[in-house]
Amino acid sequence: xxxxxxxxxxxxxxxxxxxxxxxxxxxxxxxxxxxxxxxxxxxxxxxxxxxxxxxxxxxxxxxxxxxxxxxxxxxxxxxxxxxxxxxxxxxxxxxxxxxxxxxxxxxxxxxxxxxxxxxxxxxxxxxxxxxxxxxxxxxxxxxxxxxxxxxxxxxxxxxxxxxxxxxxxxxxxxxxxxxxxxxxxxxxxxxxxxxxxxxxxxxxxxxxxxxxxxxxxxxxxxxxxxxxxxxxxxxxxxxxxxxxxxxxxxxxxxxxxxxxxxxxxxxxxxxxxxxxxxxxxxxxxxxxxxxxxxxxxxxxxxxxxxxxxxxxxxxxxxxxxxxxxxxxxxxxxxxxxxxxxxxxxxxxxxxxxxxxxxxxxxxxxxxxx
Numbered sequence: 001x002x003x004x005x006x007x008x009x010x011x012x013x014x015x016x017x018x019x020x021x022x023x024x025x026x027x028x029x030x031x032x033x034x035x036x037x038x039x040x041x042x043x044x045x046x047x048x049x050x051x052x053x054x055x056x057x058x059x060x061x062x063x064x065x066x067x068x069x070x071x072x073x074x075x076x077x078x079x080x081x082x083x084x085x086x087x088x089x090x091x092x093x094x095x096x097x098x099x100x101x102x103x104x105x106x107x108x109x110x111x112x113x114x115x116x117x118x119x120x121x122x123x124x125x126x127x128x129x130x131x132x133x134x135x136x137x138x139x140x141x142x143x144x145x146x147x148x149x150x151x152x153x154x155x156x157x158x159x160x161x162x163x164x165x166x167x168x169x170x171x172x173x174x175x176x177x178x179x180x181x182x183x184x185x186x187x188x189x190x191x192x193x194x195x196x197x198x199x200x201x202x203x204x205x206x207x208x209x210x211x212x213x214x215x216x217x218x219x220x221x222x223x224x225x226x227x228x229x230x231x232x233x234x235x236x237x238x239x240x241x242x243x244x245x246x247x248x249x250x251x252x253x254x255x256x257x258x259x260x261x262x263x264x265x266x267x268x269x270x271x272x273x274x275x276x277x278x279x280x281x282x283x284x285x286x287x288x289x290x291x292x293x294x295x296x297x298x299x300x301x302x303x304x305x306x307x308x309x310x311x312x313x314x315x316x317x318x319x320x321x322x323x324x325x326x327x328x329x330x331x332x333x334x335x336x337x338x339x340x341x342x343x344x345x346x347x348x349x350x351x352x353x354x355x356x357x358x359x360x361x362x363x364x365x366x367x368x369x
Contacts, residue, residue, distance in 0.1 A: 011360065012358055012359070012360060013358070013359040014356050014357070014358060014359070015356065015357055015359055016355070016356055017354070017355055017356055017357050020354065025354050028350050028353050028354050029347070029350045029351075029354075031350065032346040032347055032349060032350030032353075033343075033346065033347065033350075035346050036342055036343040036344075036345070036346035036347065037056070037343070039342055039346070040052070040339045040342040040343055041055075041056075043338065043339065043342060044339065047335065048329065048331065048335070050329060055325055055329065055339075058321070058324050058325045058328045058329065059317070059318070059320075059321025059322070059324060059325060060321065061324060061328075062320045062321045062322075062323055062324020062325070062328075063316070063317045063320040063321055063324075065324075069320070071206065071207070071208055072320075073313070073316055073317065073320055074208065074212060075208040075211055075212075075278060076316045076319075076320075077309075077312045077313045077315075077316040077317075078208070078211050078212055078215040078216075078273075078312075079211075079215075079270060079273065079274060079278070079290060080290055080293060080294055080297060080312040080315060080316060081215055081219060081297070081308055081309055081312040082214075082215045082218060082266065082269065082270040082273060083100050083104065083266075083267055083270050083290055083291055083294035083297075084294040084297035084298045084301070084305075084308045084311075084312060085215075085218050085219050085222045085266055085305050085308065086100060086103070086263050086264070086265075086266030086267040086269070086270065086294075087100055087263060087267075087294055087295060087297075087298040088222055088226065088263075088298050088301075088303045088305060088308070089222070089225075089226060089232075089235055089259050089262055089263050089303075090143075090259055090260055090263040091295075091298050091299070091303060092226060092235050092236060092239050092303045093235045093238050093239045093255070093256070093259050094238075094239045095147070095150065095157055095256060095259065095260060095263075096157055096158045096161070097143070097146075097157070097161050097260065097263050097264075098158055098161045098162045098165070098291075098292075098295070099142070099143070099146065099160075099161030099162065099164045099165055099264075099291070100267045100270075100287075100290075100291030100292075100294060100295075101165045101168070101169075101287040101289070101290075101291030101292065102142060102161070102164045102165040102166075102167065102168030102169070102287075102291075103139045103142050103143055103168075103263075103264045103267035103268050103270075103271070103291070104139075104267050104268070104270050104271040104274065104286065104287040104290070104291055105168040105169065105171070105172050105271060105282075105284075105286060105287055106138045106139055106142045106168055106171070106268055106271065107135035107136075107138055107139045107267065107268030107269060107270065107271025107272050107275075108135075108172075108271035108272070108274055108275045108282050108286045108287075109138070109171065109172060109175055109271075109282060110131070110134045110135055110138045110268075111131045111134070111135050111198075111271060111272045111275040111276055111282075112175070112179070112188065112191060112275050112281070112282035113175070114127065114130060114131045114134060114198070115127070115131065115191045115192060115197065115198035115275070115276065115280075116179060116191055116192075118130070118197075118198075119191070119192040119195065119197030119198050120192075120195060120197050124196075124197055124198060124199070124201070127197065127198045128198065128200070128276060131198065131272055131276055132269065132272055135268045135269055135271055135272035136265040136266075136268055136269055136272075137265070137268075138268050139264040139265045139266070139267050139268015139269065139271065140261040140262070140264050140265035140268065141261075141264070142164065142168070142264050142268065143260040143261055143262075143263050143264020143265070143267070144257055144260055144261045144264065145160075145164065146160040146161045146164060146260065147256050147257045147259070147260030147261070148257055150256060151252070151253035151256045151257055152253070165291070169284050172282065172283065172284045172286070173284055175188075175282065176188055176282065176283060176284070179282075187281070187283065188281050188282050188283065189281060190280050190281055191275075191280050191281055191282075192280070193280070198276055199276060199277075199280060200273075200276055200277035208277065208278075210277060211273055211277045211278070214269075214273060215273070218266060218269070219305045219306065219308070219309065220305075222266075222305045223304070223305045223306060226303065226305075231255075231258070231259075234250050234255050235255065235259055237250060238250065238252055238255050238256070238259075267291070271286065271287075274286055274287075293315060296311075296315065296344075296348075297311045297312050297315065300347070300348070300351065314347075315344075318340045318343060318344070319340070321340075322336035322337060322339060322340045323336070325339070
């Protein structure tokens with residue numbers, strides 16, 4: 001007689017969890033953070049023989065060691081948060097907007113152009129309002145291009161938005177060459193450096209006070225829009241299932257184009273804040289890779305803009321700290337980036353264990369809570 005071989009389950013299996021409670025999710029994230037500190041501490045000691053506590057103190061010092069450093073950390077966190085807020089509606093709709101870098105640059109280009117053209121001719125408050133509006137419109141228009149192609153011809157939005165980044169970079173290069181100052185420098189220089197026309201004024205006695213207020217207003221507004229408005233509900237339904245949305249009478253094409261217009265507009269606004277409120281110039285590095293980093297912010301926060309505040313500060317804190325330990329302990333950038341990478345690995349890994357569980361052979365399937 002032929003013996004039938006019994007199927008043997010694998011030693012480890014991965015199963016999707018049911019929704020788990022918020023306290024348990026936060027506990028998993030906390031464990032991930034603690035493990036990241038332990039592993040990075042072991043790496044620091046193994047490679048450099050330095051006391052990990054000293055290195056962690058240096059990381060904190062790099063981000064918040066002085067009042068100036070604290071405000072620079074806040075400024076950069078607000079920029080990252082602004083872009084993350086811009087990506088939230090598109091990602092919630094499952095439209096993968098990888099084009100934030102280009103949308104930031106387009107907003108920055110029109111802001112720089114208006115600063116150059118009308119600085120001194122228009123009062124700064126009025127000029128700031130005009131620049132804010134045109135940056136919103138420019139970013140919205142840039143975002144609507146891939147959305148229209150997606151809605152009408154079902155093109156791949158990931159590739160389309162990514163390619164538009166390169167178009168925006170080339171446009172930026174063109175205007176940098178056109179506005180070159182001084183001639184031959186291949187830079188625009190600081191725009192209106194003497195008069196400060198079109199620059200953000202101090203607010204509450206702080207150079208970056210207006211940056212904080214604008215971004216926090218956008219954060220609150222986006223939270224309310226996604227959670228309580230009819231359009232926010234439509235975004236959720238389209239993101240869950242386009243077929244269900246159509247069955248419910250939702251115009252999917254309209255929602256797609258409108259949502260990407262909003263996403264692009266806020267990213268364009270980030271370009272306005274960067275040019276008028278931070279650097280006062282434009283270059284191909286104005287976005288600085290933050291359009292991609294903000295994807296991590298939006299994804300980890302599960303599109304909750306209030307949670308994005310914490311994650312934005314965490315990522316900027318790690319970045320500033322890595323720079324500090326590289327200089328203070330004479331480490332190269334690779335060592336400091338490895339430490340940052342270890343911490344991010346465990347933080348991102350914790351999201352895996354929130355959504356999935358590992359089943360050991362012989363373990364009960366059950367329902368994962």
